[in-house]
Amino acid sequence: MxxxxxxxxxxxxxxxxxxxxxxxxxxxxxxxxxxxxxxxxxxxxxxxxxxxxxxxxxxxxxxxxxxxxxxxxxxxxxxxxxxxxxxxxxxxxxxxxxxxxxxxxxxxxxxxxxxxxxxxxxxxxxxxxxxxxxxxxxxxGAQASVDDRWVVLGLGGPGNMIFAAVEFAFEEAALRGCGVEVVHAWTRCHRERATVRGGRFDETRIFHEQRAKEWLDDALARPTAAYPDLPVRRVVVESHARPVLLQAASQADLLVVGAQRRRNALGLQLGLVNHAMLHYAPCTVAVVPAKDVKKSG
Missing domain, CATH: 3.40.50.620 (HUPs)
Incomplete structure (x- = not known):
């Protein structure tokens, strides 16, 4: 059923x-x-x-x-x-x-x-x-876009990858006949920024961008094979995630984010970025938990 x-x-x-x-x-x-x-x-x-x-x-x-x-x-x-x-x-x-x-x-x-x-x-x-x-x-007040419709998928770093959110975003885009915009934002630590300001070759940017490309290829391999005709575009930027996702959501039919539940945990389980999206995103927001989530006792 x-x-x-x-x-x-x-x-x-x-x-x-x-x-x-x-x-x-x-x-x-x-x-x-x-x-x-x-x-x-x-x-x-x-x-x-x-x-x-x-x-x-x-x-x-x-x-x-x-x-x-x-x-x-x-x-x-x-x-x-x-x-x-x-x-x-x-x-x-x-x-x-x-x-x-x-x-x-x-x-x-x-x-x-x-x-x-x-x-x-x-x-x-x-x-x-x-x-x-x-x-x-x-x-x-959420308004669906008409001319350029996308489901926006916000992805954190490799350690926070939630494949259920990826699958959900692609399924929703296929239902709507629109594409998926995958958004990933990254920032450098203080030491990395100081190295660049010192005039040395910007190896950190190349490293972060290459790493993002590799794990995005891995994360999107299965859904892009399942939906070969679905338009997919990637947005990888050096920035904090919250403003980048809010900007992307301004032209989205739906914003999809993943949530890693913690068993028997007190306090905020959504994470700061997801919390901000639920409060301020200008479109409908889907929070997708990892598939192995279990009930807390």
Whole structure:
């Protein structure tokens, strides 16, 4: 049975944009679409809560309205796909992470019903950091390019290579009928920069560029063979990764980055570059974990 795309919904404008994006994506993939509304809010007519209990209140029937409206929207958007919706009394983060074991990808909006002014909502950020499948964050205000369409793939150094992200980017580009732009940025250490300033031959640049070419050849060998007609262009520059990727994303349909999950780790698991992309990228962002990721205990 084909795994569905799972969309986290909460009735917000951002979540509805995520529904639209996921409905289009499901049509491209010819796969099912599952809408998941998770909430720990209690209905008004529930039993009286004990003194001191912290319970959030919301009018009865809200869950059904949110789920039904999102389901109707998805069916109208992509009539030929199978759409289902579910509701559960659970924290949205835990519900979506649990669903990621049985999903082709998780799709979420960038903020949801969060605090105004927050760049990225806590639910979206936490799910992107911990899910077991690709997480696609539909960025508010993201505009797909028309004339020159590319899926941008951000790759770090050889030690951070995540082949699942490479495969995902090529698959997405093939679905869209566009090319893949592979972006790699590198920087020199202080000693290397000092050597160049001293007037010696710039061997460090040649070394870094040659090394980048070799591991890019290795990383892209299998997907380019699988998609021989797919346009591929490489951008290898001496710079910090964040500004380079943000610039590339300004003309992208989709930005794909890899994430190496750490088992039983506390704190930020996305890395500084991925964290910045989720907060500031001007297009939809897909965070793809390594395929050997396992649940943390």
């Amino acid at each position: 084909e795994l569905p795309l799972v969309v986290g919904i909460d009735g917000s404008a951002d979540a509805l944009r995520a529904v639209d994006w996921a409905a289009d994506e499901a049509a491209l993939r010819d796969c099912p679409l599952h809408l998941l509304y998770a909430s720990i809010w209690e209905p008004y007519e529930g039993p009286a809560f004990p003194v001191g209990a912290l319970r959030q209140l919301r009018p009865a029937g809200t869950d059904r309205t949110v789920a039904a409206a999102a389901e109707e929207r998805a069916r109208l958007r992509s009539p030929d796909i199978a759409v289902t919706a579910d509701e559960c009394d659970e924290d949205p983060v835990y519900a979506l992470i649990d669903a990621s074991d049985r999903a082709a990808a998780i799709v979420v909006g960038s903020r949801g019903h969060g605090l105004p002014g927050i760049v990225l909502g806590s639910v979206s950020l936490t799910v992107a950091a911990r899910a077991h499948c690709p997480v696609i964050v539909e960025r508010a």
